[in-house]
Each structure stands twice: as structure tokens, then as C-alpha cells.
């Protein structure tokens with residue numbers, strides 16, 4: 001079984017804040033690739049043709065984009081609610097009305113939307129709730145987390161400290177949430193990385209801040225999203241210190257070519273971060289799609305040159321087993337190795353085709 005540990009779905013806010021958020025997220029990328037002017041702020045005319053970026057992400061398209069390359073399961077992440085940044089009403093909302101959750105779109109129902117999608121596609125989706133201690137206070141966030149797990153049956157929690165302006169090691173704001181997660185015995189994913197979006201706190205994306213949490217809650221399963229990019233070394237040493245801390249390589253892997261991906265795995269080992277806590281993920285629909293991100297890791301040994309090969313069993317575990325262990329879910333290594341052998345020809349075709357005909361870049365990273 002191959003699992004993508006990090007996906008976004010639906011919209012991450014109400015208009016016009018959501019559109020503003022996505023424009024800030026993608027502007028620098030398009031400017032540095034020549035699709036938007038660099039010498040002035042792009043206006044409405046300049047954004048013509050790019051409106052797809054702030055359209056809601058359709059769950060059926062998400063499933064199709066994964067199933068086509070051999071991914072079996074996808075984690076879908078709620079976005080935590082907030083209304084005090086310059087992006088106004090932010091959080092997972094079902095603007096297109098595809099989940100069946102009743103009433104007008106509201107950021108208060110982010111966890112309900114994700115739970116409805118899991119109920120609709122139980123074989124494919126793994127649902128992560130999200131809460132924010134600065135939205136309606138710590139007590140309300142803790143209560144919402146309990147409801148999301150016990151009533152809505154979501155699997156775990158995703159947190160967005162830098163987006164929501166709180167430090168992950170804040171004793172008053174963050175620790176009560178981690179304490180509730182430990183009590184519920186659920187896995188917790190934390191966005192620790194940068195973001196091009198301006199009204200966020202860069203310092204709170206620093207993975208080193210999670211060290212305080214891992215020391216205070218040694219039995220809590222934690223996962224650093226995006227491998228802490230660009231603080232990847234800091235993330236790797238953090239993981240080497242704590243046996244219950246994992247990473248997902250989403251977003252980071254879009255910035256690396258295949259040889260650099262091999263180098264990242266070697267660097268992890270050099271710093272004492274076992275590959276048994278590295279999880280493959282895409283941040284769909286981010287800077288690169290599953291179609292190319294999956295073969296890049298699955299066939300990473302093609303870029304090993306004269307250097308030692310990464311064992312196939314390690315690759316299989318990064319594609320699903322490590323994340324399954326993080327979740328507390330069953331997974332078969334033999335079955336996955338067999339699956340990888342069956343997909344090798346297809347993946348090779350994608351990798352070779354890519355050299356002459358690169359897929360269109362559709363940056364849409366939503367954190």
C-alpha cells in the first residue's frame with residue numbers, strides 16, 4: 001500500500017481572503033518563472049488564466065491524480081479556522097457544495113467537511129482535523145479537537161502555528177492541545193517550514209521549536225511537515241533526538257531533483273535520522289504533482305551513481321509503512337514491494353518522458 005501523507009482539498013478560506021492568500025502563495029514562483037511581471041505588483045490583468053489556482057480543490061480529481069500513478073490512500077488535511085489575519089475568513093470550506101454538509105459555507109465546519117469526505121471515500125481518504133487556539137480560545141480548540149476525534153471519527157490532528165500566529169512551544173496556547181492529543185492517543189502533524197504568504201510568523205515555522213513539545217510529551221506521535229524546509233538539517237537532528245517524531249517530505253521534494261533526493265536521504269542517515277521515520281507525501285496540488293513526485297522517490301536509486309543503493313525495503317516503508325506506523329495502521333511490506341515491481345515500468349515511462357516533455361507547473365501550495 002502506497003500512502004500520500006499530505007494533501008489539500010476543497011477551499012482554504014472564503015473569498016476575497018482566499019484569493020489574496022493564494023496569490024501571495026504563488027506570486028514569487030510565477031515571477032521567477034516569467035509568468036508574472038517582476039518589476040511591479042501584478043494586477044488583475046496579469047493574473048488572467050491563473051484563476052484555477054483559487055478554485056476549490058475537487059476530491060474526485062484528487063483521487064484520480066493519485067490512483068493513476070499507483071497511490072492507494074491519501075491523507076486529507078483540514079485547515080484551521082482563523083479570522084484575524086489579512087486573509088480574513090480562513091479555514092477549510094466547501095464552497096462548491098460537494099460534501100453534503102448542510103448550511104452555508106463556514107470555517108466553523110472545517111472538520112465536518114473533512115469527516116464527510118472520509119465517510120464518502122473510506123477506502124481512500126484518511127482525515128486529519130485542525131484546530132487553532134487563537135480562534136475562539138484554547139478551551140474551545142481543545143473541545144473541538146475532542147469532538148473531531150470522538151464524534152467525527154477523524155484520525156489525527158494537523159496544526160498551522162506560523163499561519164495562525166502562535167508558537168508551537170507556547171505553554172499556554174499550544175501545550176493544552178498537545179496534552180489533549182496525547183490523552184486521545186492520536187498522531188499530530190505540524191506545519192514547520194516556511195511559506196511565501198506574508199501575514200505569517202516565520203520564526204514559528206522553525207522545527208527546533210518542536211523539541212520542547214517532544215520532550216514534554218515523549219509518547220505523543222509528532223510529524224514535521226515539509227521536512228522543516230528550508231531548515232532541513234534542524235528537522236533531521238530533531239528527529240534523531242526523539243523516537244516518536246516523523247517527517248513528511250512534501251514541498252521539499254518539489255524543490256529537489258532525483259539526485260538531490262538521494263542526497264537528502266543520505267544526509268538524513270548522516271545526521272542520525274533513520275529512514276524509518278521519513279514519509280513520502282506531495283502537498284497536493286502543490287508545486288509538483290504525484291505523477292512525477294512518486295517515481296522520483298520510488299526509483300531514487302537510478303540517481304545513486306557509484307554510491308550505495310537505498311534498500312528497496314526502506315523505499316517501500318517511506319512510500320507507506322512509516323506513515324502507517326505513525327497512524328497506528330496495518331501495512332504490508334511484502335505486498336508493497338510486489339506493488340512497486342508492478343508499477344516500475346509505468347514510473348520509468350514517466351521519468352523518461354519528463355526529460356523531453358516536462359508536465360505543466362501548477363503551483364497551488366496551500367500549507
Ligand SMILES: [Zn+2]
Pocket residue numbers: 006007008283366367
Ligand atoms: Zn500542505
